[in-house]
Amino acid sequence: MGEDGDIIACVIDIGALRSLPYFSRLKEAELREVARLVQAVTLTRGEVLLTGGEPCPGLYFVVSGSLKVFQVSPEGREQVLMVAGPGQSFNDVPVFDGGPNPASVEALEPSAVGLVPKEAIEDLVRRYPEVARGMLQVFARRLRLLVSLVTSLSLLSVEGRVGQVLLTFSDTAPQPRPRLRVSQQDLAAMVGTTREVVARSLRALEEAGAVRRLQTEIEVVDRKRLAEMVEQAFK
Amino acid sequence: MGEDGDIIACVIDIGALRSLPYFSRLKEAELREVARLVQAVTLTRGEVLLTGGEPCPGLYFVVSGSLKVFQVSPEGREQVLMVAGPGQSFNDVPVFDGGPNPASVEALEPSAVGLVPKEAIEDLVRRYPEVARGMLQVFARRLRLLVSLVTSLSLLSVEGRVGQVLLTFSDTAPQPRPRLRVSQQDLAAMVGTTREVVARSLRALEEAGAVRRLQTEIEVVDRKRLAEMVEQAFK
DNA sequence: ACTCAGCCGCTACATAAGTCACTGTCACGC
């Protein structure tokens, strides 16, 4: 199973730490000190790093690759809460409220992450007000994202939610013809539905001329059209 | 319309401030200083305090009464994000990420709230690390709540979600036979559906012997049974 | 070159959820 991933000797780059909004305001020496506390973990695709409900080892951040943070129903259906990429942190909530991991985490591709132990974080927050401010900002952004997830789950149709995911993706990938590479299964878990329904929605979006379905990729052909489709998908 | 509510001369009690998790760690003198910056606002039932998307005046907390924080679709359907009661704060996100109000806020009953201006908060966070820690805790708790809202929207049927709301309510009201007083309309907005569907779900829960429908109240008859019903409602 | 697993496309069908339209019941004010 490879439950915990492989723990590698501490090889976390100071640069990787600085790219985190948490630590960006710290000085060189302070960063070095933090780096000494960090454990590096590598994961293969599909490997499970954390399981919801278990006690919290600490805060993680992504060095390379990407991971999905999700919850599972007893029947096996998944809901993705966030997809964490390089520079993003996850599992930060339980560090501050003392509870168990709120969700499970699994690598979407071969990835490397860093683990900052709980006690180290608490210490940092106490000593450096800048760190606390950085964390408040991260939390605020996270809350906003979750709020928009809630409202799209509640107020948009599946087609609209799929479109929304494609839209926000095409913002981050600024190429002329942005292509998204996720399996329909994962896409389904992101918008809270099943693979087949995602397939139907994609067909509808394609027929409307907003996107194009390749083999395993989705291309946003007409951003504007896509945005219109999402608008019309409100309940 | 009474857009902004009435602004009363500063009559915020120091005790009210201390009951906020944000400020509970401050000393008497510091609390007095904060109190000077706070504006009090009173609201009648149904009065709108904030509108989503508008610029953020600051952070609010509830002194008495209760308010709903929600988003609306263009078609007028609502999704409630939280119901804020005495001692709880809301609209804290935009203070930290600088964006507009993430949601609208309306009084569910005659209420009194306090407004702490944005600048005051920023100043407090910088000067008192205890305040920052308190806020991080509040945010962490809020994130957890939103995560559970997301997963119940995505993984539970409407009946299950209605049951869940009743369950969590019956936790806070520890009487032998807890009774909930919300209109079905508001209940629908909490679980992301319509009044009629809520009515159907309540009938099903009543037929199962879990709850009893009074005129405008709902009584939890059998907590255990109710919890079972929710369990079976997973997708 | 084969098998196999993982992913996708599609049709047909089942059911949860949403919509519509109407009725009954209160509480309130005139």
Add this chain to the structure above:
DNA sequence: GCGTGACAGTGACTTATGTAGCGGCTGAGT
């Protein structure tokens, strides 16, 4: 008394979503 408005209850119908089942493609590994 009567009208009015807010809230609840319910049956009939429509639609979105979920489920089942199958076949085809592709890439990795033997």
